[in-house]
Amino acid sequence: MLQGIPFLLLLLVLDWTGGYPFANYDVSVRESVYNLDVERTISKRNLKCNVDEYLTEENICCKRCENGSVKVSDCTKNMPNTSCTPCTDGKDYIDHPNALTKCRLCRSCDPQHGFEVAENCTIFQNRKCRCKKGFFCHPTQGCEKHCEPCNKCENDIIVKECTQDTDTVCGAKLNWIFPAVIGTSVAILVVVGIGIGVWLYKRGRKRDGFEGGHEKLNEPRRETVSLIHSCADIDLDAHVVDIVEEMTLPEVKKFVRKHNILQPTIDQIIQENAYDSSEQKIHLFLGWYQQNGMKGAYAMLINGLRDMKLCTVADKIEQKMEVVISNSQKNSLSHVTAAEESNVPSGDIEL
Structure with missing residues (x-):
């Protein structure tokens, strides 16, 4: 009982003095450390680095490592450059500026x-x-x-x-019905084709002056010749206006461009005849015709228009040229007939 009295007295003294003597000291130290950490944190947040830099724990902006390398150590106040090391070729890589410490492993193509x-x-x-x-x-x-x-x-x-x-x-597997249908269709088409061919042959012979196996008397025999071959070497200079009349300006430009007339030449012709689309078409066509020459020009024109899906235009031009060739052949035939009549001996003329 008496042994606990000194302990009670000690508690009364501590209570009267306000606690332990070093309590206030510890509180002030803790507050100082806390305030210092807050100041460092605020300072670190306020510091802004460039895009190619990163912020270290020491509150320093260090330059990022370039593509293909990673960081070994941060820069310091005494060593301003970041220490970087390259990745291993064929094993790992880095495809962007970084502050990483390890490269990325390469993908495996299994x-x-x-x-x-x-x-x-x-x-x-x-x-x-x-x-x-x-x-x-x-x-x-x-x-x-x-x-x-x-x-x-x-x-x-x-x-x-x-x-x-x-x-x-x-694709779907073919059965026996489909080939049979195809074979029958092909046979029918062959028979129809032969029939049309025979009909066209007979019609052509009648048109050329044969009827019933005998040549018609007093009628000149004419050979059926392809219009394109007839006009193969015809001079188109006299028919340029008639030809381009059936074509629009964009169609003429597309045709001559497709047949090796350079764009600067096209632009120059358009500029020289800026306010007359008809003249533009004529000079564009003449430019192509002069470059190509007479030989095969008509066939190139018709076939070229058909390749450009301008079949209607080609048909109209062919119709015009057919009239020209037909008139030319009639004139030639009349000249020959007149020449033959002028050569008939006078004794053979009936009185």
């Missing part, structure tokens, strides 16, 4: 998953993979992990081969 290497891995870029032959990348599922094997047509009828992005398209 053949068992249907991949092959498209581009090798370097320290600056990752390895690029693609689907190897016999595999394709599914358009909806993608091919990050694996490629899909191409479909194999059981009937060996392939409509479209397998590509990097599309699967094989197989």
Whole structure:
């Protein structure tokens, strides 16, 4: 009982003095440390680095490592440059400025998953993979992990081969009915074609002066010749206006451009005849005709218009030229007939 009295007295003294003597000291130290940390944090937040820099724990802006390398150590006040080391070529890479300490591992193009290497891995870029032959990348599922094997047509009828992005398209298996229908149709077409050919042949012989196997008397025999071949070397200078009259300016420009008239030449002709589209068409056509020459020019014109899907224009020009050739042949025939009549001996003339 008496032994606990000193302990009670000690408690009364501490209570009267306001606690432990070092309590106030500890509180002030803790407050100072806290205020210092707050000031450092605020200072660190206010410091802004450039885009190509990063902020270290020491509150210093250090330059980021360039592509293909990573950080070994931060810069310091005494050493202003960041220490960087390159990645290992073919093993890892970094494709952007960074403050990392490790490079990224290169991707593996696993053949068992249907991949092959498209581009090798370097320290600056990752390895690029693609689907190897016999595999394709599914358009909806993608091919990050694996490629899909191409479909194999059981009937060996392939409509479209397998590509990097599309699967094989197989055709339907033909049965015996379809070939029979095709064979019958072909036979019918052959018979009809022969019939049309015979009819055209007989019609041509009648038109050329044959009827019933005998040549008509007192009628000149004419040979059926293709209009294009008849006009193969005709001089188109006299018919330029009639020809371009059936064509629009864009059609003329497209035709001459397709037949090796350079664009600067076209622009010059258009500029020289700026306010007259008819003159523009005429001079554009003459420019082509002079460059090409007379030989084969008409055939090139008609065939070129048909290749450009301007069949109606080609037909109209052919009709005009057919009239020209027909009139020319009639004039030639009348000259020959007149010459023959002038050479008849006078004794043969009936009185």
